[in-house]
Amino acid sequence: MEIAENLQSIKEVLPSDVELIAVSKTHPIGTIMRAYDAGHRAFGENKVQELIAKAPAMPQDIEWHLIGHLQTNKVKYIVDFVHLVHSVDSLKLLKEINKRAAGKGKCIDCLLQVHIADETSKFGLNEDEVRLLLNSVDFSSMKNIRVRGLMGMATFTEDKSQVRNEFTELKAVFESLKEDVASTSNWQPEVLSMGMSGDYQIAIDAGSNMVRVGSAIFGARNYNAD
Numbered sequence: 001m002e003i004a005e006n007l008q009s010i011k012e013v014l015p016s017d018v019e020l021i022a023v024s025k026t027h028p029i030g031t032i033m034r035a036y037d038a039g040h041r042a043f044g045e046n047k048v049q050e051l052i053a054k055a056p057a058m059p060q061d062i063e064w065h066l067i068g069h070l071q072t073n074k075v076k077y078i079v080d081f082v083h084l085v086h087s088v089d090s091l092k093l094l095k096e097i098n099k100r101a102a103g104k105g106k107c108i109d110c111l112l113q114v115h116i117a118d119e120t121s122k123f124g125l126n127e128d129e130v131r132l133l134l135n136s137v138d139f140s141s142m143k144n145i146r147v148r149g150l151m152g153m154a155t156f157t158e159d160k161s162q163v164r165n166e167f168t169e170l171k172a173v174f175e176s177l178k179e180d181v182a183s184t185s186n187w188q189p190e191v192l193s194m195g196m197s198g199d200y201q202i203a204i205d206a207g208s209n210m211v212r213v214g215s216a217i218f219g220a221r222n223y224n225a226d
C-alpha cells in the first residue's frame, strides 16, 4: 500500500472542516517522510520518548500532536515544539504544562481527554471532573495554556452502535460545556478529537472535527520491530 495514496483516499472522504492527524507512532522517519513529501504536515505520536527522537530530525514545519498519556515529569521535553496536547487528564498535568510554557514565554494548546469507553484501561476525565477543572480557580489563573476542546477514544469493539453511542455522548458533553462554561482566554472550545482508522467515519458522523488515523495511512504497526 502506498502512503501517499492512502492519505489521498482518506482526505477525499473527509469533510472540509475535519482535520486529519497522521498517527506515525512506531514508524521510522523514512516512512513518515513519505507522508510529508505528499504534503501532509500534522503528525501524532503517543510516546514522549519517540516524539523527542523524531521531531528534531524532521522538517521544522511539522505540527506535532501528542496523543498518548503524558506524565508530568516529561512535560519539559516537549514544551518547545508541541503543537497540541490531546491527552490532558488531570489538573496537575495542566498546571505543569502551564508552568513549563510560562518558563518559555509560550502558550500551549491542549485538549482534555474524556473517558467514554468501557475499558478501564483508557485514560481520561469524566464529565463532572472536566466541569470542576474548567470552573476551578487554579484553571482561571493559568495564562500559558489554552484548552481548545476535548479528546476521546471509543471502546475497542466490533459493535458499531456502541462506538456510535460513545462518540455521540462525547459530542453532547462538548456541546453542553460550550453552552455552560463561558469562553475565556484559556477556554476556547473548538476542537473535538475523536476517531481512529477503524471508526473515524462513525466519529465524523457523530460530530468529530479532528481524526487521528495511523494504520489506515501507514499500514499495520509492528511493535516488535526495533
Ligand SMILES: *Cc1c(COP(=O)(O)O)cnc(C)c1O
Residues within 6 Å of the ligand: 023, 025, 046, 067, 068, 153, 195, 196, 197, 198, 212, 213, 214, 215, 216
Ligand atoms: C494509535 C492511536 C491512534 C491511531 O490508531 P489507528 O487505529 O492506527 O488509526 C489514534 N489515537 C490514539 C490515542 C492512538 O494511540
